[in-house]
Amino acid sequence: MFPADLKYTKDHEWLKPMGDGTALVGITHYAQDALGDVVFVDLPEAGEAFGTGEEFGTVESVKTVSELNMPSEAEILEVNAALADHPEAVNEDPYGKGWMVKVRLKGALAADLMDAKAYEALVSAESH
Amino acid sequence: MSTVAAELKKTPLNAAHRALNAKMVDFGGWDMPVQYPAGILAEHEAVRTKAGLFDVSHMGEIRVKGPGALALVEHLTPNAVSKLAIGQVHYTAFLYENGTFVDDLLVYREGEQEFLLVVNAGNSDKDFAWVQQHAKGFDCTVVNESPATGQIALQGPLSVGILQPLTKTPLEPIGYYFFTHGEVAGIKCLISRTGYTGEDGFELYCAADDTEKLWNAVMAAGTPKGLLPAGLGCRNTLRLECKMALYGHEIDDTIHALEAGLAWIVKLDKGDFIGRDALLAAKAAPAPRKLVGFKTLEKRDIARDHMPVVQDGKQVGFVTSAAPSPTCGINLGLAYVPTEQAKVGGRIQIEIRGRAVDAEIIPTPFYKRQK
Numbered sequence A: 001m002f003p004a005d006l007k008y009t010k011d012h013e014w015l016k017p018m019g020d021g022t023a024l025v026g027i028t029h030y031a032q033d034a035l036g037d038v039v040f041v042d043l044p045e046a047g048e049a050f051g052t053g054e055e056f057g058t059v060e061s062v063k064t065v066s067e068l069n070m071p072s073e074a075e076i077l078e079v080n081a082a083l084a085d086h087p088e089a090v091n092e093d094p095y096g097k098g099w100m101v102k103v104r105l106k107g108a109l110a111a112d113l114m115d116a117k118a119y120e121a122l123v124s125a126e127s128h
Numbered sequence B: 001m002s003t004v005a006a007e008l009k010k011t012p013l014n015a016a017h018r019a020l021n022a023k024m025v026d027f028g029g030w031d032m033p034v035q036y037p038a039g040i041l042a043e044h045e046a047v048r049t050k051a052g053l054f055d056v057s058h059m060g061e062i063r064v065k066g067p068g069a070l071a072l073v074e075h076l077t078p079n080a081v082s083k084l085a086i087g088q089v090h091y092t093a094f095l096y097e098n099g100t101f102v103d104d105l106l107v108y109r110e111g112e113q114e115f116l117l118v119v120n121a122g123n124s125d126k127d128f129a130w131v132q133q134h135a136k137g138f139d140c141t142v143v144n145e146s147p148a149t150g151q152i153a154l155q156g157p158l159s160v161g162i163l164q165p166l167t168k169t170p171l172e173p174i175g176y177y178f179f180t181h182g183e184v185a186g187i188k189c190l191i192s193r194t195g196y197t198g199e200d201g202f203e204l205y206c207a208a209d210d211t212e213k214l215w216n217a218v219m220a221a222g223t224p225k226g227l228l229p230a231g232l233g234c235r236n237t238l239r240l241e242c243k244m245a246l247y248g249h250e251i252d253d254t255i256h257a258l259e260a261g262l263a264w265i266v267k268l269d270k271g272d273f274i275g276r277d278a279l280l281a282a283k284a285a286p287a288p289r290k291l292v293g294f295k296t297l298e299k300r301d302i303a304r305d306h307m308p309v310v311q312d313g314k315q316v317g318f319v320t321s322a323a324p325s326p327t328c329g330i331n332l333g334l335a336y337v338p339t340e341q342a343k344v345g346g347r348i349q350i351e352i353r354g355r356a357v358d359a360e361i362i363p364t365p366f367y368k369r370q371k
Helices: A029-035 A116-126 B003-007 B014-019 B040-049 B069-076 B121-135 B159-166 B208-225 B232-241 B276-284
Strands: A013-017 A022-027 A038-042 A055-061 A065-069 A074-079 A101-105 B023-027 B030-035 B052-055 B060-065 B089-095 B101-111 B114-119 B141-144 B149-155 B179-184 B187-192 B201-207 B289-296 B308-311 B314-324 B331-338 B347-352 B355-362
Touching (some): A022 A029, A022 A065, B030 B232, B040 B052, B040 B232, B060 B069, B060 B101, B060 B121, B069 B114, B069 B121, B089 B121, B101 B121, B114 B121, B121 B141, B149 B159, B201 B208, B232 B314, B289 B347, B308 B331, B314 B347
Antiparallel strands (some): A013 A022, A022 A101, A038 A055, B023 B030, B052 B149, B060 B114, B101 B114, B149 B201, B187 B201, B289 B331, B308 B347, B314 B331
């Protein structure tokens, strides 16, 4: 539920540093569970740049919509095109096939990103 | 558990929902299942193709009985109560003097002078007070049976096949919007062929203490046939596809019965009822707005409840309910728009998070079952 190699935001996005200045970004298991069945993911174009916390897309479920916020300043390299036909991957595999964008990080990682332990504590507090 | 959750009202099935790992939400002050682990899409499809079982025990029940009961219910509601046969149900409303909605409800005719009124959970206390307040001078009793009553709704094309083995009451002869009394799984029930999904099905009313036993019996009978427990999430998408009104969305105390597209429950020639004068006047004048069905044209444009309908940057109407439609595969909604824009095939614009997007007005209901 909380992979140790990821960084987390308080808005329930995850960021996976790949070690070469790039990273993958998606939403957490907790986030997909709260949204329910995902039916559409609206993503930006490659080349667009976003500051830390800036909205870069939306994820729509049957019952609601949620903004996607960039965990750390970055430029979009690639979006997960498979989500156009298979948005349910976000529910089924949020840390794998449900990834949303691949980015090139700019500068240092945002200071308020959490490790798995801190994020687990946040989720635990929110669900009680 | 948070302190807020502890204050929510619970139906007799609360423990059953938790045992099924339902996701619970605050629905009008009630702790209700929005979905079970299968999810809204699977539950929605089960109701359309097999069957789903809903807990609707939160609904309110008010019994009106006595020599003046027919006259009181006629006074309180716009539909023609005297036309109901004993054992028949109809959809109707409580209206204010100005024709807007106190609530919508079902009226069950239990006897010549006995009626069961089934109202929305969130309006139940207001409705009971409304009926009591107007009952003065009518020779009848008004009893709030809500706390003593449980209700479950079995909905979907396999409903008869699932329920019949549990009861000696022949189900097939019960017509749509008729009811009878009988035993289901040994439990005394009011068996009503009604629902809020657009599918065949039954709503079963029983004593609150018997509800869990009834739920378990229907679940056990239906599960091998594909029955799923179904939450409020799919109840909303199912009713939206059929353009069934939801209080607080298509109808409320600012919208009158004619503009809501509910002229079919308003029998202006039946004699006096609360709201009749206002609706007569509204009928004589051109209607400024109308409830229409729409679809957005792009997959990414998903309208949601209460978003504005705009024209040239100004708000001219509002979305009442909207969602991606699981059955139709398009993004649907209902909206109040100016009458001159309310033609099928016409275009309107909806403001979605600051962006005006195109939508086309399409015929309703969006979904109709094959009979």
